[in-house]
Amino acid sequence: MTGTDVRTSIWIFPDRSADEIVQAAIAAEDAGMDTFWLGDEGVARDPFTVLTAVGLATTSIELGIAVSNPYMRHPALTASTAATVAEITGRSLHLAFGPGGTASLGPVGLKAVNPVPSLRDALRIARAVLDAKPTEGFEPGSFARREERVDLWMGARGPLLASLAGRDADGFFTQLPKPILGPMLKRVRASRPVNIALCYPLILDEDALRAIRPYLALSLLDAPLGTPEAAGMSRSAAVAAAKALEAGELEMAASYIPDEVVDNIAIYGGPEEAATEFARLAVEHDVDEITAFVWGDDLPSRVESAAAVLRSAEDLI
Numbered sequence: 001m002t003g004t005d006v007r008t009s010i011w012i013f014p015d016r017s018a019d020e021i022v023q024a025a026i027a028a029e030d031a032g033m034d035t036f037w038l039g040d041e042g043v044a045r046d047p048f049t050v051l052t053a054v055g056l057a058t059t060s061i062e063l064g065i066a067v068s069n070p071y072m073r074h075p076a077l078t079a080s081t082a083a084t085v086a087e088i089t090g091r092s093l094h095l096a097f098g099p100g101g102t103a104s105l106g107p108v109g110l111k112a113v114n115p116v117p118s119l120r121d122a123l124r125i126a127r128a129v130l131d132a133k134p135t136e137g138f139e140p141g142s143f144a145r146r147e148e149r150v151d152l153w154m155g156a157r158g159p160l161l162a163s164l165a166g167r168d169a170d171g172f173f174t175q176l177p178k179p180i181l182g183p184m185l186k187r188v189r190a191s192r193p194v195n196i197a198l199c200y201p202l203i204l205d206e207d208a209l210r211a212i213r214p215y216l217a218l219s220l221l222d223a224p225l226g227t228p229e230a231a232g233m234s235r236s237a238a239v240a241a242a243k244a245l246e247a248g249e250l251e252m253a254a255s256y257i258p259d260e261v262v263d264n265i266a267i268y269g270g271p272e273e274a275a276t277e278f279a280r281l282a283v284e285h286d287v288d289e290i291t292a293f294v295w296g297d298d299l300p301s302r303v304e305s306a307a308a309v310l311r312s313a314e315d316l317i
Contacts, residue, residue, distance in 0.1 A: 071110045119156075162184050175293070282317055
């Protein structure tokens with residue numbers, strides 16, 4: 001594997017204005033990124049609408065959604081909407097399904113019930129929609145059409161869903177704690193080669209660390225049993241951090257997150273150190289794509305900084 005083989009991309013949580021997200025995508029394309037990923041977080045900005053705007057404002061960057069769950073929308077509708085975005089923009093779109101979490105399901109009182117069979121069905125139905133072929137739960141009418149520009153990914157942290165991704169998905173998008181990354185990717189690759197995008201929050205200075213530290217436990221709570229421990233903290237500590245965050249006590253929430261957790265679920269350091277860590281992970285685990293989770297004010301500027309790190313990582317691979 002060489003740097004030219006590894007794709008680079010940006011992932012954004014849709015908590016900024018639609019216009020700022022579009023400007024961030026323009027910055028990502030100008031900086032040479034391959035894909036612009038957007039979270040699907042329930043009642044936050046609708047990712048399909050925003051990515052349509054992104055596609056119309058850019059010229060070549062590929063689009064991605066990570067992740068959509070099968071509970072908020074029927075997977076047939078999700079696939080049809082993704083196909084429409086690809087049609088309008090003329091762009092490739094990577095659609096990742098996952099079990100969803102507190103941010104997306106909590107506001108509407110839903111839970112990730114039976115995630116493995118639910119996601120197996122979601123991938124099957126979505127693929128049938130994109131292929132315009134019948135399957136259990138979907139009968140294409142005379143209006144159905146094929147859309148080859150959309151491929152199907154899985155975004156998950158658990159072993160059963162990792163195995164499902166290896167069997168049924170085109171790609172695997174993940175932010176796994178680094179200590180369990182190797183065994184989990186082995187599960188993904190057990191059946192056949194699968195594209196893998198490795199995503200981590202990119203923390204380049206102390207201010208950025210202070211801003212994100214209180215929130216780091218949330219991703220661990222939405223993960224399977226054993227995930228917080230693999231990252232370096234107990235589940236009870238993760239629950240306590242989440243409760244403090246919900247109460248608006250950011251300093252208390254941050255106090256539950258030791259440096260070990262930061263090191264295990266994020267990329268933290270100066271630009272050179274961060275690039276070296278991204279490159280190390282890409283080579284050690286032979287991933288196809290390295291993705292920086294970028295957040296905060298002045299999003300386009302932060303995307304430019306993250307893209308510079310990813311380009312440096314490419315040079316090191």
